[in-house]
Amino acid sequence: MTDGKWQKGQLIKRYKRFLADVVTADGDTLTLHCPNTGSMRHCIVEGSDCWYSRSDSKTRKYPHTWEVATTPTGHLAGINTARANGLVRAALEAGVIEPLAGYPQIRAEVRYGSENSRIDFLLSGETGNCYVEVKNVTLMEAAGEGLFPDAVSTRGSKHLRELMATVQAGHRAVLLFCVQHTGVEWVSPADAIDPAYGQNLREAAAAGVEILAYRARIEPEHSRILLSEALPVRL
CATH class of the missing domain: 3.40.1350.60 (Trna Endonuclease; Chain: A, domain 1)
Structure with missing residues (x-):
């Protein structure tokens, strides 16, 4: 089950292909699952706004999923x-x-x-x-x-x-x-x-x-x- 409401954060970095760190609205650092096997070329700007969802599954190591990124041109990209x-x-x-x-x-x-x-x-x-x-x-x-x-x-x-x-x-x-x-x-x-x-x-x-x-x-x-x-x- 997934919480339907997305949360907003600021991207710190993507790494190890399937992970990304963000700063939450409360100022905490959170590790997200990055559901994108591609290069995500021209989709990532460190420090930019991003949005993520949350799963209630008890089996997931990283319950939060990166959904939307802000691109270098200021547009939005759905990266899931x-x-x-x-x-x-x-x-x-x-x-x-x-x-x-x-x-x-x-x-x-x-x-x-x-x-x-x-x-x-x-x-x-x-x-x-x-x-x-x-x-x-x-x-x-x-x-x-x-x-x-x-x-x-x-x-x-x-x-x-x-x-x-x-x-x-x-x-x-x-x-x-x-x-x-x-x-x-x-x-x-x-x-x-x-x-x-x-x-x-x-x-x-x-x-x-x-x-x-x-x-x-x-x-x-x-x-x-x-x-x-x-x-x-x-x-």
Whole structure:
């Protein structure tokens, strides 16, 4: 069980990949779980405002989880990558993602493909099946430009191959960028970080995989993040 209300603190540092220290509103130092396996490039400013949640689980060594960071440009970034699929599911159910409307059945984590993958969402309806892979975006280099991935991602390239094979088998396949960064205005492949992924993404688009991007509205004062608007994808 998780306490729904987020608390505000000031970031001291992130370290050992999965930990971060913050100063609480009461002036205490608290160690948080950092639920992000990526580099978190351009997401961290020591001394900046951040927000965290608390779990009531008795088995967790670190009951508090880092949720939102303030970036070097002053924007907010949702750094809890575990929330991305939940954001997308809520948006699907609310009809926010218009290109994916019309599928009454939504199944998560369905095994598929020749490379032993799990698709994030399998949508089903009268028009057939639609396979949706979700990728979380928090990296902004130039103003407005969201990039994926923020580190070399062989797993991401594998997912693109699986999506292309799905299209070849006659199904609809979608790669959906879940943008948890309030400053991002469009999304592009991070060719300077992972050129292979960029090449594979363009090949996937040419093969019929649909590439979508939706930006989240981040409201730490209300302890919530919601996908709210479509963004262009520039390949």
